[in-house]
Amino acid sequence: MAGKKYKAALATINRDKFYGVEEAVKMVKASAKAKFDETIEIAMNLGIDPRHSDQNVRGVVTLPNGTGKALRVAVFAKGDKAEAAKKAGADIVGADDLAEKVQAGQMDFDRVIATPDMMVTVGKLGKVLGPRGLMPNPKLGTVTNDVAEAVKAAKGGQVEFRAEKAGLIHAGVGKASFSEKALVENVKAFVSAINRAKPSGAKGTYIKKVSLTSTMGPGLKLEVGSIVG
Structure with a gap:
């Protein structure tokens, strides 16, 4: 049944379109149809090579509305x-x-x-x-x-982030049960933290791609300007 739900959600989005953050959050929330409270996840592709010490991206950010996850x-x-x-x-x-x-x-x-x-x-x-x-x-x-x-x-909602080998960063930024406003605020806070953490060695486009998805749902591409503009 999960396959049918995924296909139905996939049919509602345009995989080639870049969505504004408000629209993306609304659609990702709508596609979260699982029986559990799905995590809303962000993935970012950065123009860095973490193998070089002057291109490491690592830090922490406190999401304004928490993560919805009980951290041990x-x-x-x-x-x-x-x-x-x-x-x-x-x-x-x-x-x-x-x-x-x-x-x-x-x-x-x-x-x-x-x-x-x-x-x-x-x-x-x-x-x-x-x-x-x-x-x-x-x-x-x-x-x-x-x-x-x-x-x-x-x-209280602090999230650690660290770029992986290919310059990828991903994290949970809330739950499907969160309001659209809370999720938008969390997404913007996370992306802003990554933006502030831009390393001295980064050249060219720093934030190359951003996508948003729920645990069981399809991913949407985000218009970077709608987040850090």
């Missing part, structure tokens, strides 16, 4: 900092004990935050956390003494 946050901290993390809503808090669990493959979390003094321990987990994009990083605000603020940011 793990915090490496001790003493007062551990207590602060728990009070802020961290799902898992620990130190050497947490490191042992991670080393054993127990990683039931989506974001890792650590205090600077714990990075000696966390650093040893690089081969486990790194490939999953979970390694704490000072530039992303995930290595910090203010763990409470970092936990609140992660839980």
Whole structure:
């Protein structure tokens, strides 16, 4: 049945047309017919080569209306900092004990935050956390003494982004149940963050393509000018 729904949704769009962000959001929402609350996903093709250090695009953005996803946050901290993390809503808090669990493959979390003094321990987990994009990083605000603020940011709609090999970036920017206005605001906030993160080594057209889709629906090309104009 999913195939029929996909074909029906596909019939309503023009694959060659570039849509304004408001129209694209309206159509993507309308095509999200699954029985679950589909994620609205954005994909961007950037004119960069991430293999060069001066062309890396990485950072965080707080979406104004959140992501609609319940993020599980793990915090490496001790003493007062551990207590602060728990009070802020961290799902898992620990130190050497947490490191042992991670080393054993127990990683039931989506974001890792650590205090600077714990990075000696966390650093040893690089081969486990790194490939999953979970390694704490000072530039992303995930290595910090203010763990409470970092936990609140992660839980409040903060999204990490990182360009992959071909200059591709993708992320969830909300749920199909969100209002059109909320989704448009989230899309614009995400694209603006990518625009601000333009690396010094980027030449030519920076944002080449942007598309929007729902988990089970067809993708629409976005008119870049309607987002960052």
